[in-house]
Amino acid sequence: MNNIYRKKARTALSGNWQLMLIACCIGLFFYETLGSIIFLLTSRDVYLKFQIAMSLGNLNGVSREELSFLMSNLFLVMVIGVVLSPFWGGFNWLALALARKQPIVLDEIFTPLKTQPVRMITFWFLYFIYIFGWTLLFIIPGIIKMHSYSMAIYLLKDNPDMTPNQAITQSCELMNGKKGELFSLAVSFVAWFILTLVVTSIIVELAAVFLFSNNPLAFDIAQLIISLILMCPFYVYFKTTLAIFYLDITMQSDSHDNLAKEEKKSILI
Numbered sequence: 001m002n003n004i005y006r007k008k009a010r011t012a013l014s015g016n017w018q019l020m021l022i023a024c025c026i027g028l029f030f031y032e033t034l035g036s037i038i039f040l041l042t043s044r045d046v047y048l049k050f051q052i053a054m055s056l057g058n059l060n061g062v063s064r065e066e067l068s069f070l071m072s073n074l075f076l077v078m079v080i081g082v083v084l085s086p087f088w089g090g091f092n093w094l095a096l097a098l099a100r101k102q103p104i105v106l107d108e109i110f111t112p113l114k115t116q117p118v119r120m121i122t123f124w125f126l127y128f129i130y131i132f133g134w135t136l137l138f139i140i141p142g143i144i145k146m147h148s149y150s151m152a153i154y155l156l157k158d159n160p161d162m163t164p165n166q167a168i169t170q171s172c173e174l175m176n177g178k179k180g181e182l183f184s185l186a187v188s189f190v191a192w193f194i195l196t197l198v199v200t201s202i203i204v205e206l207a208a209v210f211l212f213s214n215n216p217l218a219f220d221i222a223q224l225i226i227s228l229i230l231m232c233p234f235y236v237y238f239k240t241t242l243a244i245f246y247l248d249i250t251m252q253s254d255s256h257d258n259l260a261k262e263e264k265k266s267i268l269i
Contacts, residue, residue: 001181002188005248009241012098017236020098023109024232024239027091033228035080040220043073078128085124086112092153092239099243100252116160123156123164130168147179148172154246178249185245189238200230 013020039047046066053061090109097104112120127149135142152171155162162170175182204223212219 002185005185005241005244006188006237008244009099009237012101012240012244013236016098016104019104019106020094020236020240021232023091023094023106024236025228026109027088028228028232028235029087030084031081031088033224034084035077036224037221038080039073039077040217040224043070044217044220046070082121082125082128086117086120089120089124089153089156092243093157095236095239096154096157096243096246098240099247119156119164123152123167126164126168127152144179147182148175150182150242151175151246151249154243174249181249182245185241186238189234189241192234192237196231196234200227203230 046062046069049066050059050062050070053059059067087109089112093111094104094108097108130149131142131145134145149168149171151174152164152167155167155170155174156164159167204226207222207226208219212222
């Protein structure tokens, strides 16, 4: 079944890769990269000092003021990510429209920010709080809950009157008995993910040697930008596949029937 989901995603992306890559770059930049760049510009030296102290197992070299400054800036990064999360939500909605074979335009990535920013920000805030809470118990419950909540972003799109908490609750109900399938689907992307990391690491190291050897701060920022750009193809492919998975388990339009037929055909072959 995983092969069928991925095949459907590739078909949907045919002729739409460029737009989706641009949308992904925009979404990821505001959702993740911007906050990290701000953190580097304001806290890089203190953070490096903290890392060295941690590696030595002695934090005495880091003052309370520096630790407080570092923690406050880390908190700021998280706040920036949550506040700008509508951009990432917009990208997920764009992937859903693509999975439905609807015509897509880049402006759609801004729809959550323009029409329902509070709803989207509230959703991502609750999502992170819940995942963080479960992860504190142990990493495995956190991973399980990530799978349970994974359909909430699409439910928000399909149900304009649904609150963020209701979407998370309904996603949990929808994923009952389906988390294993989603985990298997995610695992099928591991090779793609590893290849992306290897290519990214090679390019980043080359940039460090030939372009930014005398400017560590510029290198760190360039590393974030390069990673953002090179991770986008993976995210576009994975998120489109995930949207098709959502359409299948909710049996919307012809997606479920077609996938079921293709699965039977593949078994016969």
